[in-house]
Amino acid sequence: MSKRVVLITGGAQGIGEAIVRSFVQAGEQVVFIDVNEEKGLSLLAQLREMGGHAHFICADVAKADDVKRVIKEIETKFGNLHVLINNAGVSWFHPLEEIEIETFDRILAINLRGPFLLAKFAAPLIKKSVQQNGEGAIINIASTRALMSEPHNEAYAASKGGLLALTHALANSLGPAIRVNAICPGWIDTTGGKDIRPEDHSQHPVGRVGTPCDIAEACRFLASEAAGFITGQKIVIDGGMTIKMQYVE
Structure with missing residues (x-):
């Protein structure tokens, strides 16, 4: 099987970096984008030093012109695109009375408008690239905060809740060629x-806080033939935290 082309947003750090590394190590041709050019170029150099097939583009997922530029560059350089992973996101929390409307709009622009733009402009190329139904895949990284909340995260919760709705809408619109699913990470430690x-750790039935690799492995599965009968779904990956009753002692 020839190398697939995989596009990952927000890939220069955190969960995104782990997803990029996982797909590169699996031998895929990975294109990753991020607004942080310095970190993106640093990761790219590391991946190429390891012999990985990777390409970095500095871009803002909330800007339609940037997204169109990214898809055009992928089509020109590789001719194909098989998997899109919408990972880019921000989680700025502010009290309701204090959050600026511009901040609310920016959070939704990155976390929800971005995945919409990527799906809109990438879908034609993915459809053209796949040979059989279900070979194309879009994976949206949502959050358990789409399902439950804490104070002062209205914008973030709204954006991730919208992303789940966008996921099942896209699954209907883009099937059968492209499967669309969402992952809802819980507490993922990106600090090592x-x-x-x-x-x-003890708040989780599995006995530990999650790692970025936990999410990367799930992305690999959802992008594979093994997940060929899964679309329009939300997969909660939180070590069981959201199904555990929490009591203050």
Whole structure:
């Protein structure tokens, strides 16, 4: 099977970086985008030093012209696109009375408008690239905060809840050629264990806080033939935290 082309947004750090590394290590041709050019180029250099097939584009997913430029560059350079992973997102929390309307709009622009733009402009190329129904895949990285909340995260919760609705809408619109699913990560530590306490781990039935690799592995599965009968779904990956009753002692 020839290398697939995989596009990952927000790929220069955190969960996105883990997803990029996972697909590169699997031998895929990975294109990743991020607004942080310095970190993107640094990761690209590391991947190429390891012999990986990777390409970095600095772009803002909330800007239609940037997204169209990215898809055009992929089509020109590779001719194909098989998998899109919408990972780029921000999680700025503000009290309701204090959040600026512009901040609310920016969070929704990145977290929800971005995945919409990527799907809109990438779908024609994905459809042209796949040979059989279900070979194309779009994976949206949502959040457990689409399903439950805490104070001061109205914008983030709204954006991720909208992303789940966008997921099942896209699954209907783009099937059968493209499967569309969402992952809802719970507590994912992107610091390498810094400031994580034993009680943080104990809140999870599996006994630990999640890692970016947990999400990367799920992306690999949803993008594979093994997930060929899965579309329009939300997969909660949170170590069981959202199904555990929490009591203050």
